[in-house]
Amino acid sequence: MTAAVLDLSAPSVVADPYLAFAQARAQAPVQWHEGLGLWLAFTHAEANAVLRDRRLGRIWADREPADRFADFNLIHRNAILEMEPPDHTRLRRLITSAFARGHVERLRPWVQELAGELADGLVERSAGTEPVDVLSGMAEELPVAVIAELLGVPDADRPLLRPWSNAIVKMYEYGRTAQVEQDAERAAAEFVGYLRALAAERRRAPGEDLLSHLVGVRDSDGDRLTEDELVTTCILLLNAGHEATVNVSGNGLLALLTHPDQLRRLRADPALLPTAIEELMRFDSPLQLFERTATADVAIGGVTVERGQKIAALLGSANHDPAVFEAPETLDVGRTDNPHISFGAGIHFCIGAPLARMELQATFGALLDRTSSLELGADPVRRPEFVIRGLATLPVVLTP
Template sequence: MTVAPVPFDLTDPALVADPYPAFAVARAAAPVQWDERQGLWLTFGHAEANAVLRDRRLGRIWSDRTPTERFESFNLIHRNAILEMEPPTHTRLRRLISAAFARGHVERLRPWVQELADSLVDSLVERSAGETDVDVLSGMAEELPVAVIAELLGVPAADRPLLRPWSNAIVKMYEYGRTTEIEADAERAAAEFVAYLRELAAERRTTPGEDLLTHLVTVRDAEGDRLTEDELVTTCILLLNAGHEATVNVSGNGLLALLEHPDQLARLRADPGLLPTAIEELMRYDSPLQLFERTATEDVEISGVTVARGQKIAALLGSANRDPAVFVDPDTLDVGRADNPHISFGAGVHFCIGAPLARVELQASFGALLSRTSRLELARPAPRRPEFVIRGLQELPVVLTGR
């Protein structure tokens, strides 16, 4: 079949600012298209993106960044990451991580997460009394998920300010159009992160606690298998990076969407029981992760297009989540949307292992904002981060009043 040319550039600032109109045009032209600039296939439709995520012939095949001597630590934390593995290695690692998670860590933290969310909102209200506006992104959206993941793993409070800068530097490596400075910063952050977690894991071996890191250090499966040192460190970094980046950006993107749709914000205030469905809708409406790559291990046909063995194909999650073939009025924000098969958490064997924790955090933070304020308005336009793959804001200035 003839595939229409890709009508946009993933590094174009206009596309980064608002990719959804361009997605709609491309999706209508052809659900799978070749991007000559990046050398990979792009899927725009929900069915096609879902197939990319679920088809076992399309795998996460990690190749070390080169030159390898420049990216020693960055390569280490990806070479051993569950997100970059396929069965049977993936199956083994996920089984061990799931066994550690099964100790009830998410439910253990639920009351603590709500208390933290309440206190962060109260702090924003206090600050707003003497200021024109406050930044919800730095004052809450960034603080809460980092604190939660750190508490989950047992990272000492004094060390927690280190985590987000490390994560921010590392995830910039997933973007297109990187500079050598960005790459150097990512490797430096990865090296410092690895060294820190090796030391913390060593402490847990001699002084165990009730945290997830202790359980990851000690977990064994029925065959007596356990995580290697590199797998342990990599798993902690993945949980810290993926575990808060998505939540931060759902919080920012989602609150901005509500502020830009005051009728939906009012609807949610009037009926707090809609909060769980509203969280799913906010993840669908403006996806925190826009692109997820896979590599064909053999020739695979997706919607009439043959992806040759060795070629890359990407699921455009934000485009899939706006597909009119699946979602009624997809460009409309509807906090009561009940039929919502969004794929913001992925699908298949790589479905986000931290999804239950993310939902606890998001329900706590949005619930606190709704219940502890009487006024919540956008103070001025919220600037976006200049990256496409991980979609988020630089700041979210709001005017709010406590109840």
């Protein structure tokens, strides 16, 4: 058995995990990590198998002590991401039915207009001389606004959403403090309470937003979402949807700024934007690790994951596997052979992927359309977490 020596909290790994991933992949495709008490899958084939093998499931266990994490546990116990069939099948069918009302296309013109307004604001403030933070000025603004518009959250309440989400997702990191846990539970409780009240309003006066459709959706057997499932689905849409989009925007723009030849190539040929978005997701993945639990003994990558043991797919490592990607350390905005797994795979493939792709194309398209040049204005600051990989600040000089 090969034991992983990778310290996922080491500053050098948080700053750039890809060299460490390459070294680990050369040792063995699946390795045991003693500190985390789980297996790590480093290669694309094994990480993909982890995501697809039905004997490796998302088995939620409440955080203990349960009374201390009542609302955090509630929003995970009822989440589609933490379920397996048949519960997962039922819940995904209901959510997909609500999503199928054309919400992504309904929002596309609005998202493009908003992206343009945000980009205009950044360009005006920068004016080719002053660095402005693209994260706070655009990357963080747009996805939250989109999810809020999708759900029909009133304008006055929208500033509440991102702080709640930020606090909750910090619980997914390793080595978290008691204060982080306390903040996450408080945020979960406030978010749950807010959404219960908003859902009650939609029952009284439904609209054309996704929340109204989730409230009213029924399948052919008359089944519908419970209130806990409804609340949890809305929170998951915000947490998973906006965190990933914010971090692809930040990580991706930084990648383009540090590869000016690719930025010039994309500017010269805007038709490359869809493939460029996929490449930016592959090149510096917003989610680095996704855990599964074995429900039976599973042979994978030359080891046996015993029933009850956990194994994690290292998505960023898989997306840089030279067995699958030619020149994986090279950023190529025209890469067409790109089976990255940043959106997951199998039954847990991201249900919001079409929405995320639309937002990212609008963001990068607006920045390119409204500038003649983009340049780093100062060193970016990376967030100190490994699992959810993103930047804290990204100062950029934008020239009209």
